[in-house]
Amino acid sequence: MTVSHRVEPQIVTTLDGAIAVLRSRGLRLSSTRRLMLEALLAAEGPVSAERVASRLNLDAASVHRNLETLERHGLVRHVHLGHGPGLYALLAGGEREYLYCDGCGAARAVPTKELDPLRRRIRERYGFEARFDHFPIVGLCSACAAAGGEERGRELAGPAAG
Amino acid sequence: MTVSHRVEPQIVTTLDGAIAVLRSRGLRLSSTRRLMLEALLAAEGPVSAERVASRLNLDAASVHRNLETLERHGLVRHVHLGHGPGLYALLAGGEREYLYCDGCGAARAVPTKELDPLRRRIRERYGFEARFDHFPIVGLCSACAAAGGEERGRELAGPAAG
DNA sequence: GCGCTGTTGCAAGCGGATTGCAGCTAGGCG
DNA sequence: CGCCTAGCTGCAATCCGCTTGCAACAGCGC
Known part of the structure; x- marks a missing residue:
């Protein structure tokens, strides 16, 4: 750790x-x-x-x-x-960053360079070098957001966790 | 919690x-x-x-x-x-979201709506509703990024933590 | 003031992770 | 092929952040 x-x-x-x-x-x-x-x-x-x-x-x-x-x-x-x-x-699939849904626990992995535009924007605005590999972008996936973020649905599409 | x-x-x-x-x-x-x-x-x-x-x-x-x-x-x-x-x-100062520097532990709080453009961009690209109030944007502040992210400097400008 | 119920402190417990330690073994060397 | 030792292992204890069970206590509405 x-x-x-x-x-x-x-x-x-x-x-x-x-x-x-x-x-x-x-x-x-x-x-x-x-x-x-x-x-x-x-x-x-x-x-x-x-x-x-x-x-x-x-x-x-x-x-x-x-x-x-x-x-x-x-x-x-x-x-x-x-x-x-x-x-x-x-690191088999190369470096990854994550979007983690706080509602259903699902994690979406994306190649690091896919978030480079986002990173650049944050850098320009705040002089801050963001990384989403160790701590992901957290929020709600479209399904959970649509559900009003109320229904957790932890049972379905469970976390990649252990 | x-x-x-x-x-x-x-x-x-x-x-x-x-x-x-x-x-x-x-x-x-x-x-x-x-x-x-x-x-x-x-x-x-x-x-x-x-x-x-x-x-x-x-x-x-x-x-x-x-x-x-x-x-x-x-x-x-x-x-x-x-x-x-x-x-x-x-919530005295209204709702806040955070940028947290993994290098020096400093946290920068910004009003929620300031990150709305970023949020919109993520929504458009991924259909994902990002929130940075509970889990912040993590990375390196300009100083720590410039220092190569090697010198931690935990002593100075310490975390707002407890 | 009286009493109901929310709140408190203590102690125990839990999940995740780290550390100290004695014993084991991978693998370099002869 | 077998020795030697540094790297590794499992066990047990410990730590940290947080939660829970419980008996005693104290707001506050009456």
Whole structure:
């Protein structure tokens, strides 16, 4: 969770690719690490450390430490969608930013450069360099907004969370 | 912390104003409540429940409950600036949205309507209704961005946090 | 003043994350 | 192929922010 800002991203899409990065960084490939990488590669979206740990029957502390290590080495990034736990994902699909619906918990991932115009606008107006990868744009998706933001609908289209 | 979305805002700038709202809602004015309202009126920016509790020598649970009550009745709003605790403020100055610098922890508050063009743009592009009052726009202020986002400088210009 | 009910403080508990530590193992080296 | 050690692991304890259960207390309408 406490990874210093801006780490050189390592885009990997295969286990071998990830292992190669580990090796090149002098990190070991423990069985725990291998399992985690496989799980992250197979994951649909960002997942919580807790979910990874329980699915793979691993110790939560180790999973947290590993995710932090992977993040420090640019293989993984985590995002805070609403109030829940941090959610981790490989950088397999390149860098992403998120729109998070506070109503239904759905997260929409978009390539970083897609929000560049928005970012530029904020920079021009406020001299502020916005990033939506670690903390997303939060609000209501069209469906929830239409529903008046009253019906939560947490049951449907649930969060990508863990 | 768990206040259902969109409560009719109650803009009050004086203790009497706040008390009037309480009364009209059938809420009591306990000494704890009075102290909290005074503290919130005197506060420069959003403050954490913990800070309120320790400053006033009150029980943290009570402070949390009270802040939630006040928020449920539209007198107070809370915002999540980065990783820390939720920060609470009266709606005295009207509704606000925030830009939070992940580098130095500084929060810039702007009137809600100032970000309406941005919001419109996001709505047009994504059919998404963004709000930056509960979860702010996060990134780097110009100073921190210029510093390469490396020097944290948490010591200076510290967070409005508690 | 009396009593009803909202509110309070304390203590316990919960979810998410971090830390200390002793033991294990990956993998470089001989 | 086996040794050695630094990196890693699981466990247990701890922390932080927040919530909940509960018995006692105190606003405030009468």
